[in-house]
Amino acid sequence: MSAYAKLDSPLTEFVARQYDDFQFLLEDLNKERKYLNYGFRRSSQDSYETKQANLCMLVFEAADIKPDSVLVDVGFGSGEQDFLLASKFKFKELIGFNIAESQVRYANERAKTEKLQKKLKFKHGQAEKMEMPAKSADRVMAVECAFYFDRPRFYKEAARVLKKNGLLVLADITFHDSLAFLTRRAPDLARVSHRSANQASWEEYFETVKIQSINREARPGAQETVSMILKWLFRHFKRSQYSAWKTLWNMAVSTQITALGFATGLIHYDLIVLRKR
């Protein structure tokens, strides 16, 4: 059975195929650190990859990780962030869930090579349906990915796997409430959701500890992402990789719109910390 057959919806399958294409490109292009996020600028000297690592660190620091913590990372990309996490924090174990099979394979192979396979376990699976017992995790983290999830199901599932008072920490993108009409136009925009609907949805299970806007710090990386993608596209076009090429072109367009949204405040990028009730 194909790995895609396990997924709940055609939209989730589409996203999984897209990230399988990205993983192929990241490996083909030998990108040194395989983050896939817009990053967080701390200083004007920060390189692109430093900004990307900063964003992950922002989430990890907000998660208040303890040496005995059981961590869950949903939408972990190629796992780059979890190797960073393992080098900077003490914790018991981390279980990752990702719908892109090639990213799961890459992360598990790397964990084996770095002898971290007992600590970092990467599974093929959806954030909305984690194969984990109830009340078994201390933290659930989601770096730049929850806008792909069926959010109401995800919040319910995160609340199920978290212990009482456990934290859900996200670096998350949503529409400003004035763009709520967009979320009724298409299923992918509905998943992005708008801020007040999103908050109402998580507050069924979580108390809001913090919402911190990071639009300003994320915007330079988003803009850089567009120009990097365009440069890659023009340098590396190969007819045999047309599907990956098209995926990247679409990503450049949506990232340019997102960067404009950050600049105008019509799209929010927030660091969000939630405590399970």
Ligand SMILES: C[S@@+](CC[C@H](N)C(=O)[O-])C[C@H]1O[C@@H](n2cnc3c(N)ncnc32)[C@H](O)[C@@H]1O
């Ligand atoms: C923008 S990338 C972010 C990757 C990584 N967190 C980073 O910052 O480098 C989004 C990731 O979310 C994953 N993803 C999307 N929908 C998902 C879902 N429903 N469940 C689990 N992972 C999902 C994608 O496969 C991809 O790895």
